[in-house]
Amino acid sequence: MRARLRDLGLKVGYLPTGPLNAITDVAGVRVGHVTVIEDNPHVLRTGVTAIHPLNVPYWEETVFAGFHNYNGFGEVTGSHWIEETGILTSPICIGSAFSVGVLRDTLLANPQRNGIDERLHQPMAGETFDGVLNDGWHGPITRSHVEDALAAAKTGPVEEGAVGGGTGMMCHEFKGGIGTSSRVVDGPHGSFTVGALVQSNYGNRKDLIIDGVPVGRHIGYDITDSPQRRDEGSIVIVVATDAPLLPPQCRRLARRAGIGLGRVGGFGSNRSGDFIIAFSTANRLPFQDTGIVGGLKMYPNEEMNDLFRAVAEAVEEAIVNSMTAAGTMQGKDGTVVHALPLDRLVEVMALYGRGPQTEKVKV
Template sequence: MRARDLGIVIGRHETGRHNAITDVGGVRVGHVTLLEDGDGGAGPAPAAGAGPVRTGVTVVVPHDGIWDEPVFAGTHRLNGSGEMTGLEWIRESGELTSPIALTNTHSVGVVRDALVRAQVGRRGEGTYWCLPVVAETYDGLLNDINGHHVTGEHVDRALAAAASGPVAEGNVGGGTGMICHEFKGGIGTASRVARGGGRPYTVGVLVQANYGRRERLRVNGMPVGERIGADVIPVPDRPATLERGSGSIIVVVATDAPLLPHQCSRMAQRAGLAVGRMGGTGEQYSGDIFLGFSTANRLPPYAWDEDRDTGRPEIAVRMLAPQLQTMLFDLTIEATEEAIVNSMVAARTMTGRGGVTAHALDHDLLINAMASA
């Protein structure tokens, strides 16, 4: 179930075929979802490692040859209480050189190491290096996060499962244990297509949504969170030390428009406007980090050897006319907003660690809240 299945249409631009990030040619997505009840579900403070497990891994593959042929990318930080590895090299070089993986906060290291091994497996041994991109949001309210249940094998499986076409949403992959605006959240995706200078360009977005306070939730400008308050659908229990709105959101924006790195950064920045339209404020303990990349320019493998005068000292690239950037901004904002809504509409009620329950956003209540004057 998705927002459009409920009659909720965000923005004015048409969607791609699947209304997903995979509508950008060559982009693939894979999930591995980990669900185990274990023996630690009862009581307020189950032992680490005893479960329940409510987590996973999601990977976004920009194109099949990403290990050998980087693409241009850029990034933006709305609030930095979070982690996305590899960003310094992206800021320095403007290049994305790996798939993008999403998981929980305490599994970033093992997922990063697995991506390094995947690169070595693809390219063989050599004197190259890898700075893969791995992002996180915190699922410790529902998941036994300190049990470290995500392994390198799960990353390998997610990469092997990565496919084009429709993308599973809600309680899947890295989004399995996530909470959004105090409803059950998780993975969401959407896309938009528009013509600039007579040519069609696609923008696709994937989010791992785990942020926000209930009363601030807006959908298409309607105060849904006020109309479906905690007296109607309870909010998850949380310790007093964990501020409401804490969590994070990761947004991955892909496009086939030919963008240079600074244009990718400008596109990624606009995802924050969608988060704001939904009611997010970049709360103190929310890590709101956005990455944008373009598949239009594929850079050649590093093969320059100055001593032997080999390699390619010059590379021809394409660039979108600056006056068309506003069009991409509009597409990014619309797709990000719809992806966040999809993450909640697709999600199902989940009970996890210590009996904490994150309730799904009831579809009938959502429709009624959208229809209210």
């Protein structure tokens, strides 16, 4: 049975988590998965993950957002509109590089299929490449899969690991996929939550770091093999908060998500698509913005440091959860991507004073 990092008696960071330790700790945020695992006529290990920013249909209200391109070898549709306006006008769908087109097209048509005839949004769809395990050249993801993921989105606990868009992904040469985490910031203006959800598919084994511990150096290929020695790969990071941020502040938050990625050992290699979308649910905007919007709220820039720490910690833990939750998977051509061995992880972390044991080695 796989586990989350904290189920193992381990953690990263200092700030407290939300009750679910998930992006859905931000009120109204909903997540849905569709997982596609088939062996005939083609070997499919793929799926779709959908994130709704609010608890209402997106053709009713929208939110402020920011986008950061840590390294651009990949695709996130709709990012130009966020750069232009600072407004996220659709759910965020993430999946396979083979399927980003159908994700985008389905999001584009979705309002019309629900009786909204006028096109007023730019669909946001992101991808990472699952071709190590998934025979994606046959285009297995359909509009129905995307619509089902959108319809399945709900609040509450979020399934992690080899599910949804993360089904066929690998991270630091272990099985990866979907991971999530959250942090709560208490300040003079109240309590606010920052949540992160990742689709992890990047990284070399030797670079893997968890809570400052060089875990990847202790779990060599003699312990857990890898079908592919690589530096390349990609990650899509979605950040949500209920702190009242304006678009430039959302961009600032998105950039700090890269700190969490770096802490785990991602450095944005040349052929890596590392993309971050951050949105705030505090200012809810009418979908048809034909009038002046009043009553907007703005968090003080001088007090954003705790939010920066929160997003770095949440992203760091979300990436680790994407690995600890994912089991070993066999895919196309018999390729096997092995799970991060949890017993060995606990042993390595204990050597450095992490977890229930406190004895440290000299480093």
